[in-house]
Amino acid sequence: MLTLLIRREEELCVCEMTHALDQSQPKVSRHLAQLRNCGLLSDRREGQWVYYRLSDAVPDWVSEVLLAAEKGQYERLVDLQARLAGMGNRPERRLAMC
Template identity: 55%
Template sequence: MDTLTVIKALSDATRLNAMLLLQLEGELCVCELTEALGESQPKVSRHLAQLRKVGLLIDGRVGQWVYYRLHPQLPSWAKAMLREAQAGDNLPLREARRALEKMCNRPGKLCC
């Protein structure tokens, strides 16, 4: 995985915020990311597929749900870049976290 590929993959706000949410939450399904990011399921799925293709994410199916998480072998420089991006002032990320917290029908979570 080269630096340019990672930077290009994270240059889109939807992909960057999906990665940052996954970094914070550990693992999320497509429906959670769709709710948090306020985007359509096809758009979120397309972005997740791009992140998976370049090796930033892995996915796994549990019943009807497909869960995504950061690739466990993500290079340390990529992890550091995500930490720095998370530390910055990112209003869309804050809004996405609030939307995720308010989501009552999260898979595997108790309802509000």
């Protein structure tokens, strides 16, 4: 779900993902590190926050697989995005959750 949610949102920080998925920070960070090491995700640091996005180097076939998975998980992704929306916009999210 991490990659699908990131694909939908384009970029998310760890605290946003932990809130949306209702998972612990160490668990989410461990999975993000694995996805980054595999070349699926890129990250950027902004102060104390690290934001993750799909890598520009993701092969076309991976994009196609993610698109198919996204279609299959449509309702779950809508629920996760609603949880994110409940956090407010990014500045408010930082104050409330990060």
